Amino acid sequence: MKLKWIIGLCAIVCLIFAVGCGGEEVDVAEQQRSTIERYLTSSHMPRLVNVKDIANSLEMNPPFYERFENSVYRYIATYYDEGRDAKPAIKQGDEVTLTFTAYVFSGNTPTRSSVYLTNDATVLAELKAAGLNTDFWSVEPLRIKIGETNIIKGVSTSLIGCREGDVVEAYMTLDAAYDNKVVGVVPKQSAVAWFYTIESVGGGE
Numbered sequence: 001m002k003l004k005w006i007i008g009l010c011a012i013v014c015l016i017f018a019v020g021c022g023g024e025e026v027d028v029a030e031q032q033r034s035t036i037e038r039y040l041t042s043s044h045m046p047r048l049v050n051v052k053d054i055a056n057s058l059e060m061n062p063p064f065y066e067r068f069e070n071s072v073y074r075y076i077a078t079y080y081d082e083g084r085d086a087k088p089a090i091k092q093g094d095e096v097t098l099t100f101t102a103y104v105f106s107g108n109t110p111t112r113s114s115v116y117l118t119n120d121a122t123v124l125a126e127l128k129a130a131g132l133n134t135d136f137w138s139v140e141p142l143r144i145k146i147g148e149t150n151i152i153k154g155v156s157t158s159l160i161g162c163r164e165g166d167v168v169e170a171y172m173t174l175d176a177a178y179d180n181k182v183v184g185v186v187p188k189q190s191a192v193a194w195f196y197t198i199e200s201v202g203g204g205e
Contacts (some may be wrong), residue, residue: 029071032173032191035107036073040065040171043109048075071176072157077167087163088201090146095203096159097141100196104186105171110193116185141199152177155194164201170194 040048048065049057061080065073078084090096101118103110112126121139128134143149146156154172162168170193174180177192186192 028189029173029175033070036105036171036173036191039107039109040073040075044075045109068157069176071173072154073171074158074162075169076162077169078165081165084163084165087165088203089161089163090159090198090201092147092160093145093203094201095143095145096201097143097199098196099199100142100194103193103195105191105193110195116192142196152192154192158194159198162198164198166198168194168196168198170196 041050046063048063051064051066054062054064063075063077063079065075067073088094099120101120101123102116103114104116106114112123112130115123115127118124118127118137119139119142124134124137124139144151144156144159146159149156152172154170154176157176158168158170158172171191172193173191174189177190178186178188180188182188
């Protein structure tokens with residue numbers, strides 16, 4: 001009887017540790033979701049509404065964000081631009097080129113000090129003026145084939161449905177970025193933000 005009691009106690013302790021360890025990462029992602037949503041709806045300029053709340057907005061053409069796969073948030077600054085609907089939309093298999101700047105996102109408006117990668121000549125010039133060695137960074141447009149190019153999940157997800165010429169901000173939690181990996185100057189379990197302009201969209205073969 002005593003042996004059964006000890007075995008049962010050990011099983012409960014193991015279960016508690018398993019739940020605690022497994023829940024830590026979930027809590028980080030959930031905290032990042034809350035931080036991103038709070039930023040987009042309060043500190044972000046312009047302030048954004050959830051796409052689901054557009055019908056309740058008193059503003060004509062309110063700026064909004066969309067959430068995908070519970071991990072990626074997208075704001076298209078050019079969404080209401082005249083003629084946008086006539087431009088090609090991105091779908092799986094398309095080839096796109098981007099000018100982008102990627103930031104480690106902490107919940108505040110991204111600044112040059114949080115840039116970890118870019119091919120934007122203007123940004124590179126500013127970083128170089130600030131003393132950063134940018135000799136190994138390229139100003140060539142980033143070329144991506146949706147579904148094939150090895151790039152973080154959040155970027156690919158945010159591109160689907162965008163159109164050529166769009167100016168986009170994509171915010172993503174760790175599970176859509178680098179997860180528990182340390183990549184360059186990006187700490188593990190970081191939320192990141194990619195600001196990009198879609199220079200071209202071409203159909204894949």
